[in-house]
Amino acid sequence: MVALALFSVSCGHDMREPIRADRKNPTKYVWQLPEGFPLPRVPADNPITAEKVELGRLLFHDTRLSGDGTVSCASCHQPERAYTDGRSRAVGIRGNVHPRSAMSLTNVAYNATLGWDDPALKLLEDQALVPLLNRHPPEMGVAGREQEVLARLKKSRRYRRLFFKSFPEDSSPVTLRNVTYALASFERTLIAGNSPYDRWAYGGQIDALNKNQRAGARLFFSQRLGCFRCHAGFNLSGPVVYEGSDEMQARFHNTGLYNEDGSGAYPAPNTGVHRHTGRSADMGKFRAPTLRNIALTAPYMHDGSIPTLEAVLDHYAAGGRARYLHSDISNLEADSMTDPLLRGFELAPEERSQLVAFLQALTDESFVRNALEQSSEQGRNR
Ligand code: HEC
Ligand code: HEC
Structure with a gap:
């Protein structure tokens, strides 16, 4: 609450110092790993913080992240189906059918490669661009509408606050890169080991x-x-x-x-x-x-x-x-x-x-x- 109060005061005014100090101290993310599970690998340029995980979770479930506002990551990766969609082939915006089935995101942090068959795709940060920008077929249809989608996010006070807190080093943090960094941070926390x-x-x-x-x-x-x-x-x-x-x-x-x-x-x-x-x-x-x-x-x-x-x-x-x-x-x-x-x-x-x-x-x-x-x-x- 303190952070929120400080930030809202800052908008348009000159109270930069105390906010900067607060923004520089993101909250440590505490892993809750099952017995015997190793610590997930996190890229050096995207340290995991509680704020990024929360931001990523919001973005993941938000249809505003698609070109026409109809599809979110969670449309194809539904929590109740261990982040799949129950279909044999995934369906993106305007009913576009993907040639393959949506994959479970269970323990996705540990996969040495991502996707069904791509030997080169290794980072969740990179993978997130695939559904966002894919044109063949369009999954979320953001390609060509990047600024429009980011403008939608900027309109939300909650998003503005979370982006600032998640990326304290950036003066205008609502960027596509940071969207993928937050999504990746959230996905790394999807850990199942209590069966x-x-x-x-x-x-x-x-x-x-x-x-x-x-x-x-x-x-x-x-x-x-x-x-x-x-x-x-x-x-x-x-x-x-x-x-x-x-x-x-x-x-x-x-x-x-x-x-x-x-x-x-x-x-x-x-x-x-x-x-x-x-x-x-x-x-x-x-x-x-x-x-x-x-x-x-x-x-x-x-x-x-x-x-x-x-x-x-x-x-x-x-x-x-x-x-x-x-x-x-x-x-x-x-x-x-x-x-x-x-x-x-x-x-x-x-x-x-x-x-x-x-x-x-x-x-x-x-x-x-x-x-x-x-x-x-x-x-x-x-
Ligand atoms: C030679 C390696 C190999 C062996 C042995 C193997 N699997 Fe698989 N399994 C795979 C691969 C690769 C896929 C994905 C294949 C595809 O989608 O084309 C898969 C897919 C599956 C799936 C579906 C996963 C999904 O998310 O759709 C199940 C269930 C499964 N295997 C169970 C088993 C069981 C049970 C056995 C033993 C009887 C077994 N596998 C033996 C390699 C193997
Ligand atoms: C239209 C449905 C659809 C949407 C929307 C979608 N995905 Fe997927 N996802 C898929 C399909 C299909 C695959 C398998 C792709 C392949 O390898 O061919 C996949 C694979 C993945 C994988 C790889 C998992 C693994 O085990 O390797 C990740 C991670 C992922 N998606 C994250 C996301 C994120 C993050 C978003 C939102 C930005 C998203 N997806 C949006 C359908 C979708």
Whole structure:
């Protein structure tokens, strides 16, 4: 309240000194990390503060951030669905359909690369420009309307105050760069690590998982199924980075979803890493996403082409559905670009439901509850 009072006095008057002093002392952001989770890596030029996180949360949920004021980040990344949208393909302004599915933002701070298939996109600050400025298709449609969107934000006293407090070094802080810096700061705080699985594996609560779920965990971590080889580590995901970690080599896999031409082609434009490199060896390669909160994020895969967890398991059991879709059964091994780690396996109906029960035990209910509380609080404060 003190800060607010000082700032409002400052508008148009000459009370600069005390405000500057206050602005120079942003509030430290206190991480609340689950047991065993490493400290997220934060870029040196965007230190995380409580003000930036709050600003980022507001911006994330605000449709004023789109060109025509209809779409926010949260339209496609809804808190109650672990920041996905329940669609197989995301929909931006004026009903524009994106070729791929919105990704969960669960533990996004740790991902070594961002997006389904981009080896070069590593910083949340950079990623935020993609939905804002993308023209093919327009997601939020800010390209060409940047000044209009910023002017909308400048009109709000709450935003003016928060931008000033978040970027004390800038004399006019309401900029697109600072929008992305605040969004990135907020996204880094979306950390989930309080699922029944965590209580069982790390919290010493033997009964946090029931018998079925424990059997499912054994299957997940078995050599026979090998899920853990790609969905690995504390985040059950592809490579992670954190404060003090080594640089991680990005990893992408072809999971045998498509084989259009007998040589493993994926339907354009969703050809995976190939889309960025043009190399045929990169055809159909995508990042293995985290499986935390996976029960909340159907439908599955980069194009939402698998509706349920049961169907995902059938896909893996078959060693990739492209193998059984392809007509020339005799030639399958030679044709397939599918990752050799996906050999397929027999899965009894009982085992299938155990594995689904395990995947459901990866949901962190408090993550969703907190997100919803914060976004409704935000609605009240507007
Ligand atoms: C039209 C729907 C839509 C909107 C609006 C949208 N996104 Fe996304 N988001 C997506 C899709 C689709 C992907 C996957 C893109 C890809 O890799 O092909 C994605 C991916 C991401 C990722 C990568 C996650 C990961 O695990 O790598 C982040 C981070 C992200 N979005 C943040 C944002 C932010 C911040 C905003 C607002 C500025 C936003 N998104 C607005 C649809 C949307
Ligand atoms: C060879 C590496 C690899 C192995 C082994 C693997 N996965 Fe995956 N998984 C991936 C990749 C890559 C994707 C994304 C594929 C895409 O969208 O094209 C994925 C996607 C998924 C998804 C959907 C994620 C989402 O957000 O839509 C689920 C669920 C899943 N895997 C579960 C499993 C289970 C269960 C196993 C074991 C039976 C397993 N995976 C084995 C690499 C792997």
